[in-house]
Amino acid sequence: MSASTDHADGELHAHSGGELHAHGEEHGHGSKKSYLVGFALSAVLTAIPFWLVMAAPLANPGLTAVLVILLAIAQILVHTICFLHVNTSGEGGWTLLAYVFTGVLLLITICGSLWIMYHLNTNMMPGMMSAQVGAAP
Structure with missing residues (x-):
């Protein structure tokens, strides 16, 4: 397929690989590396709060709750950046x-x-x- 030279908004055009894309559409898909990094961070950010609650290494339950909440916020950010590609x-x-x-x-x-x-x-x-x-x- 040949690349279209008319690029009106919302009009589809073909690229050299034969893929059709709307004009102005950016490739926001993540790479294999970003998905693997996101998966590893998600696993770690899940394991740490589980360990904090199950092993109870901290004597103060309020501090444990604050740490779990902060790690949950960090996990939300990891999912947003690595998997949802929000930027x-x-x-x-x-x-x-x-x-x-x-x-x-x-x-x-x-x-x-x-x-x-x-x-x-x-x-x-x-x-x-x-x-x-x-x-x-």
Whole structure:
């Protein structure tokens, strides 16, 4: 197939290898190396939290929880970069912007839920819990 010289947006054109691509489409597919690095990092970032929880090498459970959460965030970033190929150059940065927007919504939802649950627990009527315990058979 010959390469098309008319490159209107959205129009398909052939490359020398016979592959059809839309104009402006970039090759964002990862290499074998990036997939293997992503797989290795994912395996390590899964094994470490498993070990932290099962072996309990840290005496403080709060510190263990913080480490597990940080490793989970690192794993999200590894998956995003190595497998989903989200970067600033893909689709003019719109993919990255959508990803950041999703993260902000997730953060608002989690923080708002924790804030509401904390204040509901703190602001409950003082005698309500003790009255229920005293009335139990």
